[in-house]
Amino acid sequence: SRRAIRSSLNSIINESGYEYKTSFPDFYENDRTINNIFVSNIRDSSDYWVVSYSFDNNMLSINGEYPKSQEQSLISFSNEIEAEEGFGRAGRIFYKCVNTPKGRVVAFIDTTSEANALIRLLYITVIVSVAGLAVTYILVVHFSHLAVASEVENAEKQKDFITNASHELKTPLAVIRANTEMSQLINGEDEWNTSTLKQVDHMNGLIKTLV
Secondary structure, eight states, X not given: OHHHHHHHHHHHHHHTTOOOOOOSOOXXXXXXXXXXXXXXXXXXXXXXXXXXXXXXXXXXXXXXXXXXXXXXXXXXXXHHOOOOSEEEEETTEEEEEEEETTEEEEEEEEOHHHHHHHHXXXXXXXXXXXXXXXXXXXXXXXXXXXXXXXHHHHHHHHHHXXXXXXXXXXXXXXXXXXXXXXHHHHHOOOHHHHHHHHHHHHHHHHHHHHO
16 A cells, blocks of 8 residues: 555656656556556545645645645645655655755645555455354364264264173173072082183173273
8 A cells, every 4th residue: 555655646746747856766667567566546536736835935836636625724734744855644644745946846645545445445354254264164063063973973883882792791791600609609619610700700801891
């Protein structure tokens, strides 16, 4: 935006017919290079005026594109600006001052419309970004559920399988333990039923480890 403003002030000065020797490099050629491809002329949508002063700082003339009803206020504003040669700014009004053989010339441009356009662009960008993030979040949540649905189903099936397998393995072991302990009560303890109980405990430990 600043490059566009400076380009517009340069063109206003150049097209006003004032001859001056500038000490500022001209970065605003008409060719479309990577450095100035975004530079635009904003004076078509903004008020601008050029004020010429004599060497003793008396105003000689004012011209430009601005509401004629505001000419006196623009003159007062221009006279209050102590512009030195070069670019300057007062609020949203930018200006360029040059010295000519006949005196001092100051070009002003009101960038309120440009600033408002940038603010609108900022608000639109924020709103679109937030809306885009919200839509993206909803889509991600929705499709992520679809993406992991098969994995969730497999996990549930695996859980059911482990539960059923554990139950099916522990049930016969419980019966074997009960029968072996009953045999011990009836016939007394011997190496056979003791070995059987040890193997039952060993199998129960394996089942717990697998689960």
